[in-house]
Amino acid sequence: MATLLHIDSSITGDASTSRAVTATFRAEWEAQHPNGTVIYRDLAAEPLPHLTGLAAGAAFTAPEDRTAEQAAAMALREQLATELESADAVLIGAPMYNFTIASTLKVWIDQVILAGRTMGEAPSAAGTPAVVVASRGGSYRPGTPRESFEFVQNYLEKVLNGGLGLQVEFIVPELTMARSNPAMADLVELADASREQAHTDATARAKALAANVTV
Incomplete structure (x- = not known):
């Protein structure tokens, strides 16, 4: 059964560009795999504990040496x-x-990283395709004045x-603030x-990506 892990993190609800685009991706994925599974985490609506x-x-x-509190914390990470x-x-917004x-x-990143399992010499999810919808109010692409301020793609690519x-x-x-910021009117x-x-x-x-999944 085809399984998509879909994570949203925008705080702006229906006004969110990243949520709109991840919804488009998910709709097409589900159209290709109508009987598949989507694991969805809305990190704004239901944030994980630090x-x-x-x-x-x-x-x-060792599992047998964990306290009850450690066992509960580890259960979430696992x-x-x-x-x-x-x-x-x-799919990540x-x-x-x-x-x-x-x-x-x-x-989510801090919790999901487990040395020797999800991270290490042989990460357990290695090779899984991941699509990140990295929306932003302005432009931080190479050659723009704020290129050096871009810490979304740089960070997520590494981790x-x-x-x-x-x-x-x-x-x-990009430029998602253009319609609400008068200073960006010429960028609409x-x-x-x-x-x-x-x-x-x-x-x-x-x-x-859906076409590459056999069920």
């Missing part, structure tokens, strides 16, 4: 790792907030690919084109 010293230490403690490992593809990812998404071994690609709808046309392209790319990538 990684604590107790939860981190539990991963390095659940998140299992969700990642069971996925045929991963990662809007830029203050030049980087949402804190809730960072928490998702370099750490977890996922095959990461990005869809980047570019913003609309970027959003439209993001939806087109999401449909194409979902169809292509």
Whole structure:
């Protein structure tokens, strides 16, 4: 059975560009695999607990030696790792907030990384394709004045690919503030084109990745 792990982290609800684009991807994926499974985590609506010293230490403690608190903390981490490992593809909505990812998404990353399992010499989900919708209010592409402020793609490429071994690609709808910020009025046309392209790319990538999953 085809399984998609879908994670959203935008805090803006129905106004969210990243949520709209991940929804487009998911709709196409489900059209290709109507009997498949979607594991969905809305990190804004149901944030995960921050990684604590107790939860981190539990991963390095033998199961039989864990306290009840460590066992409970580890149960969540193992659940998140299992969700990642069971996925045929991963879809992440990662809007830029203050030049980087949402804190809730960072928490998911902190919790799902387990040394010797999801990260290490042989990451358990290595090779799984991951599509990240990295929306942003302005533009941080190479050659723009704020290129050096981009810490979403730079970070996620390193941790998702370099750490977890996922095959990461990005869809980047930009200039999303153009219609609400008068100072960006002359960029509305570019913003609309970027959003439209993001939806087109999401449909194409979902169809292509779904086609690679045999059930």
